[in-house]
Amino acid sequence: MSASDAAHLPPTFNRLAWSNLAAQSAEQIALAAAPIVAVLSLGVGEGQTGLLQTALTLPFVLFAIPAGLLADRMTRRKLMAGAEALRAAALAAILAAIWFSWLTLPLLALLGFIAVCGTVTYSVAAPALVPSLVSSNLLPAANARIELARTVAFASGPALGGVLVGWTGAAPAFGFAAALSAIAVVLLSGIYEPERVPAPRRHPLQEVKEGAAFVLHHALLRPVFITQFVFNTGWFVMLAVFVPYAVRHLDLSATGVGTTLAMYGVGMAVGALSATRVMRYFSFGTVVGLGPVTGLVAAVVMALTTVVPTPLLAGLSFFLLGVGPILWVISTTTLRQSVTPPRLLGRVSAINILSYGARPLGSAIGAVTGGFFGAEACLYVAIVIFAVQALVILMSPAVSLARQPEMVADKAVQVS
Numbered sequence: 001m002s003a004s005d006a007a008h009l010p011p012t013f014n015r016l017a018w019s020n021l022a023a024q025s026a027e028q029i030a031l032a033a034a035p036i037v038a039v040l041s042l043g044v045g046e047g048q049t050g051l052l053q054t055a056l057t058l059p060f061v062l063f064a065i066p067a068g069l070l071a072d073r074m075t076r077r078k079l080m081a082g083a084e085a086l087r088a089a090a091l092a093a094i095l096a097a098i099w100f101s102w103l104t105l106p107l108l109a110l111l112g113f114i115a116v117c118g119t120v121t122y123s124v125a126a127p128a129l130v131p132s133l134v135s136s137n138l139l140p141a142a143n144a145r146i147e148l149a150r151t152v153a154f155a156s157g158p159a160l161g162g163v164l165v166g167w168t169g170a171a172p173a174f175g176f177a178a179a180l181s182a183i184a185v186v187l188l189s190g191i192y193e194p195e196r197v198p199a200p201r202r203h204p205l206q207e208v209k210e211g212a213a214f215v216l217h218h219a220l221l222r223p224v225f226i227t228q229f230v231f232n233t234g235w236f237v238m239l240a241v242f243v244p245y246a247v248r249h250l251d252l253s254a255t256g257v258g259t260t261l262a263m264y265g266v267g268m269a270v271g272a273l274s275a276t277r278v279m280r281y282f283s284f285g286t287v288v289g290l291g292p293v294t295g296l297v298a299a300v301v302m303a304l305t306t307v308v309p310t311p312l313l314a315g316l317s318f319f320l321l322g323v324g325p326i327l328w329v330i331s332t333t334t335l336r337q338s339v340t341p342p343r344l345l346g347r348v349s350a351i352n353i354l355s356y357g358a359r360p361l362g363s364a365i366g367a368v369t370g371g372f373f374g375a376e377a378c379l380y381v382a383i384v385i386f387a388v389q390a391l392v393i394l395m396s397p398a399v400s401l402a403r404q405p406e407m408v409a410d411k412a413v414q415v416s
Helices: 003-008 011-040 046-062 064-073 076-099 105-132 136-168 170-189 204-217 221-249 254-281 284-304 311-339 342-373 375-394
Strands: none
Touching (some): 011 046, 011 076, 011 105, 011 136, 011 170, 046 064, 046 105, 064 076, 064 105, 064 204, 064 342, 076 105, 076 170, 105 136, 105 342, 136 170, 136 254, 136 311, 204 221, 204 342, 221 254, 221 311, 221 342, 221 375, 254 284, 254 311, 284 311, 284 375
């Protein structure tokens, strides 16, 4: 994102961007601290930490659609502020439980589950709110700013959470995360959101069906959703086996593995910072296609380590997996915001979140394939999966778009 783009973003959007940074940082710190606290303070084993992680990921599957319905029925700013307040309360409750020595694994899982429900609601409502805060031509810059904040949080949050737990104990980590969520609530309270025409209330299933039909019947959004689902599958096939593969085949230490994985965050930052320049230089459709193609190239580069076992190739692969998908997220979010009527944005955003459901599928494929045939086989399977997602988007009309589509109004619902 260039300085000129940032200068033209309105102050009310800047409050949203800062609240997003606070909210995403709170999420990442808490997600990093929870398993550390479970192991060090509660003495749980691998199986129990796996159950904890399940509790912390289930809301993305269970509550994305309800959050989308709420985002289309009520003021999105108030919904996000309420969700963030819920997360702050849950994190503060964990802090109190630690303080009074009441914390147990089931209580940590329950409060963590509640906190992540706030995360899901915020993540669904934010993309639906952005188009009402900025003009159409500033959508790419606005989405790049949102993704840059997410990148900073993803890169620094886990490390900060681990440092806080290691240096000061569990309580300050959750207290700091709760404070960040409270700051996000304050920032959201100062946002001016234009009023929307109230939508007629219907049965929730009808509204969900309307949102799903819009995505699945839309010539541009359908291949985007399929591509994202397949990409997430391939990405988590690779992640499922990378650490043991890196230690055994690439002779990496724990520090080396961490440094290699960190290249993903570096790539995300580079992609977010350069996104608006890239979108000015290339056609809109070309940028949409860059992410999936870069993912395929990254998978091939990673598989090359089976022949040339150097961590430099692995680092390059993770860097590419950071750069390309960030350009994908920014361009496809802009596309989704442009072609979706405002009254459907919450539900369409929620359906997009459901593509994360491919992640456990990818992990399962990686676990089974790696268990029977070895990690190397997983890397070759990942190439096939990444090739499928690249083929889906390259055969779609999305890559033929010369420029960002015009914004549609509620009365101009178009599906094909």
